Amino acid sequence: MNVNHRRALARGTALAGALALALTACGSSGDNAAAPAPGDAESVLEAGGEITVWAWEPTLEAVVEDFEAEYPNVDVELANVGTGNDQYTALQNAIAAGDGVPDVAQVEYYALPQFAIGESLADIGPLGAAELDGTFTPGPWSAVQQADGIYGLPMDSGPMALFYNEEVFTNLGLEVPTTWDEYLEAARAIHAADPNAYIANDTGDAGFVTSMIWQAGGQPYAVDGTDVTIDFTDEGTAKFAETWQTLLDEDLLAPIGSWSDEWYQGLGNGTIATLTIGAWMPANLESGVEAGAGKWRVAPMPQWEAGANATAENGGSALAVTEASPNKELAYAFVEYANAGDGVQTRVDGGAFPATVAELESEQFVNKEFEYFGGQKVNEVLAESATNVVEGWQYLPFQVYANSVFNDTVGQAYVGETTLQEGLADWQQLTTDYGNDQGFTVEN
Amino acid sequence: MAPIVPAQGLMAPARRSNPRSWQGWGFVGPFMAVFALVFLAPIVYSLYISVFRQQLVGGTSFVGLENYQRALSDPLFWSALVRVSLFLLVQVPIMLGLALLVALAIDSGRLYGKSFFRISIFLPYAVPAVVAALMWGFMYGTRFGLVGNLNDALGTTLPDPLSPGLILASIGNIVTWEFVGYNMLIFYSALRVIPTSLYEAAEIDGAGQFRIIRAIKIPAIRGALVIAAIFSIIGSFQLFNEPSILQSLAPNAITTSFTPNLYAYSLSFSGQQYNYSATVAIIMGLITMVIAYVVQLRGMRKEA
CATH class of the missing domain: 1.10.3720.10 (MetI-like)
Structure with missing residues (x-):
C-alpha cells in the first residue's frame, strides 16, 4: 500500500516534470511520461527537491557540494552509515521496515545482484542510463546490469595490480614477481631473511579469493535468472587453491587482518611487502601509510602463465537508486552527475579510480606522476589492468550472504583446521543450501 | 487511559446485574497497556513471524512449525x-x-x-x-x-x-x-x-x-x-x-x-x-x- 502510494507519487512527479518540460521547451518531441527523455533531467533538477544518499566513498562529499552549488534547488543529504556490509545491513533493515530508505545508495558490484533481485533497486535504464552504453569500461558496466535492467551507475572500479614495497625487494636483491610461481619464491625469500616479514597478509577474505579465482580463469558461479550453478572444482579454482595452500602451509602469509592497525604498521615498516589489490588502493596508501611514502610501487598482477596479462576486478562500487525512492528522477540525475558527469573529474582529483572510459584514457590521468610512489605513473599500470580483466565472471545473487559465511568455511583453512579445497567445498555446500532455501534452483 | 474509558462505558449496564466491579482495571490498565506493548507484543510478534518463511525468490509463505x-x-x-x-x-x-x-x-x-x-x-x-x-x-x-x-x-x-x-x-x-x-x-x-x-x-x-x-x-x-x-x-x-x-x-x-x-x-x-x-x-x-x-x-x- 505504502509502496503503491510512493509509486503513484513518483509517477506524479514524472508527469509534473514532463509538463514543466512541455511548458518551457515547446519544441520537444512527443515523448511519453513513462519513459522520460534525457532532456527531462534538467527540468527535474530545476524543480529541485531533497534526496538522501548513503555512501562511504570519501570523494563524494566534494561532488555533493558542487552539485548543490550548480542546482541550488536540490538538497542532497549525504550520510555514511557504514562501510560495505554495515551499510548493507542498514539498507536491508530500512527496506524491510519500508521506512527511512535512502534515495541513492552505494552498493559494491558483488552485492548489487542481491539487491537487484530483491527488487530493492530501481531499474534506471528508462531514466537515461540505457543511453550511457560505452561510457564505462566493460567490467563495471556489465556488473551493474542484471537480467533485463540497469541497477546502478559504476562509481569506481578495482582492476587488480601488484602493489609492492620496493625497498624490501631491493634490499634482498629480489626481482618483482611476474608469475605466481615467482611470487611463491619471493615469499620464501622474504620470510627467510626476516621471520617477522611476509610477502603479504591474509586471514581469509572472500573478495580477494573470488578475485584471484576470477584471474585464474575460474568461473565458480553461473547465474541465469533464478537458476544458479556453484562449482568450485574447476581448473581456475584449483590453480589458486594449490599455490595459496603452499603459502599457508609454509606460514608465508602474515596472519594480520586487512584494515587493522597492525596492517597499516606492517605496510609502513616493510613487514608486509606486497598487496595484490584493486586500483582504488593508492589513495588509501597515501592517507593511511605515511611511513611508506616513496617506497611503494605498482606492477602488473602476477600471472598464472608467464607472458599472459590476465587481471580481475577487486571491489569497486556503483551508485544505485532505490525502488522505494519517491523521487527517482532526481535521484538518478544526481547519480548521473556524480558518475558520468562533472562529478567524475572531482572524484578523480580526490584520488578515486574511475570506471569511465574518457577519464581512464585521458592523458592527464594516465601521465599523472605520484609522489608517494616515487614519481611512478601509477595509473598507466592500473588503466592497462582495466583493459585486461578476464570476461565472463558472475557473482551470486546472494553474494552478501555467501561472503558473510566465508570465514566459517574457507577461513578455517587459514587457521590450519582444514585445507583451502575442503573449505571451498564447505562454502559451496553452505551457499547451495542457502540458495535452494531462498527459492533459487542451485546446482553444483 | 484512552482504551479504558469506553470499556467502562460498555460494562456499565452489566454492572447492574453483575456485582463484579471492573473499577480495578482502571488502576491496573495503564500498567497492563504498557506491559502488553513493550513485553508481550515483541514476543507475540516473534512467534508470529516464526511460522512464516520469506524467500528472496517467491516471497512470504506460511510454513507452520517447519522453522522449529x-x-x-x-x-x-x-x-x-x-x-x-x-x-x-x-x-x-x-x-x-x-x-x-x-x-x-x-x-x-x-x-x-x-x-x-x-x-x-x-x-x-x-x-x-x-x-x-x-x-x-x-x-x-x-x-x-x-x-x-x-x-x-x-x-x-x-x-x-x-x-x-x-x-x-x-x-x-x-x-x-x-x-x-x-x-x-x-x-x-x-x-x-x-x-x-x-x-x-x-x-x-x-x-x-x-x-x-x-x-x-x-x-x-x-x-x-x-x-x-x-x-x-x-x-x-x-x-x-x-x-x-x-x-x-x-x-x-x-x-x-x-x-x-x-x-x-x-x-x-x-x-x-x-x-x-x-x-x-x-x-x-x-x-x-x-x-x-x-x-x-x-x-x-x-x-x-
Missing part, C-alpha cells in the same frame, strides 16, 4: 548451544567462586584498604562490554598487543589467545573480569545483613573463621548465590557482545554461529532469514527459561 523443525535439527544451532553450555559450566563457577572469595575477604574486616579493593574490583563492571572486549582484544594481540610484548620481552612464544582452540577461554577471561565485581557486590551486600550477634555467638562457642564461613555465612547468603547463578546462566546463554566484537580480530576462530545469539543475529542481518532467526531466538529463550527455572527450584528447595 529445522532449528531442532540444525547442527550449527546445537554446536552453538553446546559451546555456551561449556562456557557456562566452566566460566560461571570460576567467576562466582572468585566473587565469593573477594566478598568474604572484604567482609572479614581483616583486609587493609577494603573500600579501595571493593571499588577497584567493581570498576570493570562500569566499563561497557563493548569497550572491555575491544580493550582485551588489543591486549590479546600476539604482534603488537600485550601478549606480543610479553613474547618480545621474555623471548617466549605464548599461545595465541585468539586462535580457535583458545578463543572461548579468552572470552571467558573477559567476562570473568567484567562480572566478578558485580557478583561480589551482590554477595557482599547479602553478607552485610547477617546479624553480628551470630558471629559473637560462634566466637563464644570457639568457632574459627572458616567454620563461621561454612556454617553461617554461606548458608545465610544462599539466596544471593542462587540469584547470581541465575543471572550468570542467562548471561552465558545470551553471550553476544564479546564474541561479536572479537570477531573482527579473529574472524576464523569466531564463526557466525559461535553462540546462539550471534547465530540469530547473523541469520537476520547477513542472511535476511528473519523468520528462522526469530525461531532460533524463541527456542533459545525457552531453553534459557527452563534451565534458569530448574536452578531456581533446586536452589530454593535446599533452602527450605
